[in-house]
């Protein structure tokens with residue numbers, strides 16, 4: 001099949017979103033289709049890997065077709081296929097990779113493998129329509145809390161991550177403790193509106209050490225003990241009134257945001273890059289955005305937060321594949337997925 005136009009088909013299925021996008025060589029997103037599985041996982045309070053893989057199998061081809069249709073493109077227009085191969089749920093990643101390999105083989109076009117976290121950072125480049133690197137990169141989502149040294153559009157060095165829960169995961173778990181809805185981020189943010197962020201003094205783990213690392217399990221446990229009472233204590237927990245829920249939500253959110261902003265500040269001071277690029281679902285949090293804006297303004301650093309449609313999981317961000325394709329960084333058809341987060345460089 002000969003290529004009519006130089007387009008890239010990008011596929012993402014690392015967690016619970018089945019996504020496909022068409023990106024032109026001048027880095028314009030011609031379509032960006034995301035089939036969310038939130039309704040399938042909601043009642044479990046988190047993503048169930050087996051359910052996710054099966055849903056990807058059902059949805060992948062319709063999503064790819066929808067992406068082609070929305071872009072006014074056909075498979076013959078593709079100059080390559082980009083697919084997210086790491087990190088993520090193994091079964092979910094495999095559905096995307098198998099689809100991408102099949103298409104690359106049938107169309108006889110190159111296959112490029114994209115790292116999901118690097119793609120989250122690349123989303124800032126796509127959204128801005130200009131080069132945004134070098135920059136400090138921060139991916140803050142339900143699965144990750146990662147700081148990066150983004151030296152160029154293809155050089156992303158992982159500086160540090162969380163030693164336990166991701167920030168979004170902490171939002172989700174604390175929301176469950178407070179009886180709020182899933183996903184927890186938006187429901188905690190909404191409850192926090194009428195709460196006092198100083199009502200409870202929750203821990204800000206690692207805020208004052210100079211390592212690029214995070215930990216949210218102590219904070220989560222502190223909220224649990226506040227709500228249910230401390231084990232072994234004779235003091236019963238106070239009833240969970242709507243005001244108490246709001247105060248705990250606001251105090252929890254303030255603690256998370258303090259740590260996230262503090263660690264970004266450290267990385268900026270350490271690396272001296274002129275920009276901070278932020279991606280991932282938690283970047284939708286308005287307190288986080290306000291505090292990051294204040295901090296970067298004070299340092300004369302530009303803040304770029306990917307817009308909502310590129311912030312949560314999507315395939316357009318795998319337009320990063322163009323950078324790899326143009327540099328000849330293609331992968332063979334026997335490539336496997338890499339489910340775990342690995343330091344590649």
Ligand code: KG4
Nearest residue numbers: 141142143168183184185186281282285312
């Ligand atoms: O990037 P994402 O859509 O999926 C992955 O985890 O890869 O991020 C989802 C996470 C969830 O944990 C959700 O609770 C969190 O982002 N989130 C928020 C907000 N909106 C979504 N966290 C805090 N505040 C928000 N407004």
Ligand code: ZN
Nearest residue numbers: 141280312313
């Ligand atoms: Zn993600």
